[in-house]
Amino acid sequence: MTLNRRSLIGAAGLAVTVPALQVARAAETAAPAAKSTTPPPPVTKILARWIQESSYDALPEAVRREGVRSFLNWVGVAIGGSHHETVDIAVSALQPFSGPPQAGLFGRSERFDIMNAAFLNGVSSHIFDFDDTHLKTIIHPAGPVASAILAYAEMKPVSGKDFLAALVTGIEVECRIGNTVYPNHYDAGWHITGTCGPFGAAAAAAKLMGLNDEQTAYALGLAASQPVGLRESFGSMNKSFNPGRAAANGLFAAILAAKGFTSSDRMIEVRRGWAQTISTKQDWSQITDGLGTRYESALNTYKPFACGIVMHPTIDAAIQIRDADHVKPEEIRRVDLKVHPLVLELTGKTAPKTGLEGKFSIYHAAAVAFVEGAGGEKQFSDRAVNDPRVVALRQKVFPVVTPGIDPAQVDMTVTLNDGRTVHRRIEHAIGSVETPMSDRQLEAKFLDLADGVLPQAQAKRVMGLCWSLPDLASAGDVARAGVPGA
Structure with missing residues (x-):
């Protein structure tokens, strides 16, 4: 069942010849482009028509397979995060105001109306920062999309094939729109998962509801009116709020449009529309080129480490040195890291006090990887962040912004107390497009996340349903199987 990612990309009509993050950030130093006087193409209508025309049968087999992997990974992280304090607070706050009990929450017994269920599963799936990542934009694609449509699928039966087609369609739309404005939009301070997720x-x-072209364009317009999320929220509960709110906002938009609630059918592209209001960059070809033949979902990646993606190379290097070179934390005098500017911009917290803050500390990431030899959710807990051994070692971590280092790379030199040095340079960390997690690794991650939330037999049953998604008569069976006692 292990995939060859390069074969997968080729089957989807893609060719990746350089690291995806390097391409995505290449425009960082370029001067802002002058506003074009050429009218933009009608991308809102183009997307609306393509959404209607997309289908399970039209998807390349490799894209279907990656859609299933995205869904499996999302279900795992939603189960794993279901009893985090953040979710407990949100459930307690929203329960008195919930409507009919239409949909469940992974790992919990409570039921909510579909809008609140979409929000809560979206929060749960992102709280560990362990969900999937589209590296070209740093969007976490599945959370907003799967959270919305699985809640809907519990209320209105949907076949597994139709669900998978809708999932891939939604991921494609949000990532293409993200490509259009990244990195300028992200650099301005927007959390791009929250702003593109509603689309x-x-x-x-809209796909599952059978909306027509006009209604779908209005749904996209209503989604454009609901961007959510600022990067200042990173390291707090608010970060996971963003994909949860994006899921609910997108579902809200489609439900309104289905009843005839109107919007502009040019909301994405026009002068005072979404893209030109929230970004200084608009590359419309990122939406239109290869639509239906080149799939962004084939570039989705899955995290082996529960933290910001730019820290993964450092954790990978530290674990390699710890295990292969038998370096013990107490032997380390200093750890020098050569990194891209984005690493310190996103993960420069020097003294995190909570697990959520630790997810954005390159200092903690390096230290905990040496101390515990791992980078899962347990290594980004309040316990790990305040472990005296980790606190002491992170004082010896010295990241330096270095020309020629890509965001997906790190150059690590460890100096030992006896003067010896150990070196690692990571070009492609595990979990990247070039070094993807295998199916077996995804399964191990899923079961580890479910441990303590669901009995192992039940977790394996849910995992089996995820793998067999295209064959299910009702996609809602996955949600129903993922609650305690099912």
């Missing part, structure tokens, strides 16, 4: 959720929900 993905709205597109997928």
Whole structure:
């Protein structure tokens, strides 16, 4: 069942010849482009038509397979995060105001109306920062889309094939829109998962609801009116709020549009529309080129480490040195890291006090990897962040911004107390497009996340349903199987 990612990309009509993050950030130093006087193409209508025309049968087999992997990974992280304090607070706050009990929450017994269920599963799936990542934009694609349409699928039966087609369609829409404005939009301070996620959720929900072209364009327009999330929220509960709210906002948009609630059918592209309001960059070809033949979902990646993606090379290097070179934490005098500017911009917290803050500390990431030899959710807990051994070692971590280092790379030199040095340079960390997690590794991650939440037999049953998604008569069976006692 292990995939060859390069074969997968080729089957989807893609060719990756350089690291995806390097391409995505290449425009960072370029001067802002002058506003074009050429009218933009009608991308809102183009997307609306394509959403209607997309289908399970039209998807390349490799893209279907990656869609299933995305879904499996999302279900695993949603189960794993279901009893985090963040979710407990959100459930307690929203329960008195919930409507009919239409949909469940992974790992919990409570049921909510589909809008609140979409929000809560979206929060749960992102709280560990362990969900999937589209490296070209740093969007976490599945959370907003899957959270929205699985809640809908519990209320209105949907076949597994139709669900998978809608999931891939939603991921494609949000990532293409993200490509259009990245990195300028992200650099301005927007959390791109929260701003592009409503488009993905709205597109997928519109697909399942059978909206026509006009209604779908209105759903996209209503999604455009609901961007959510600022990067200042990183390291707090608010970060996971963003994909949860994006899921609910997109579902909300499609439900309104289905009843005839109107919007502009040019909301994405026009002068005072979404893209030109929230970004200084608009590359419309990123939406239109290869639509339906080149799939962004084939570039989705899955995290082996529960933290910001730019820290993964450092954790990978530290674990390699710890295990292969038998370096013990107490033997380390200093750890020098050569990194891209984005690493310190996103993960420069020098003294995190909570697990959520630790997910954005390159100092903690390096230290905990040496101390515990791992980078899962347990290594980004309040316990790990305040472990005296980790606190002491992170004082010896010295990241330096270095020309020629890509965001997906790190150059690590460890100096030992006896003067010896050990070196690692990571070009492609595990979990990247070039070094993807295998199916077996995804399964191990899933079961580890479910441990303590669901009995192992039940977790394996849910995992089996995820793998067999295209064959299910009702996609909602996955949600129903993922609650305690099912």
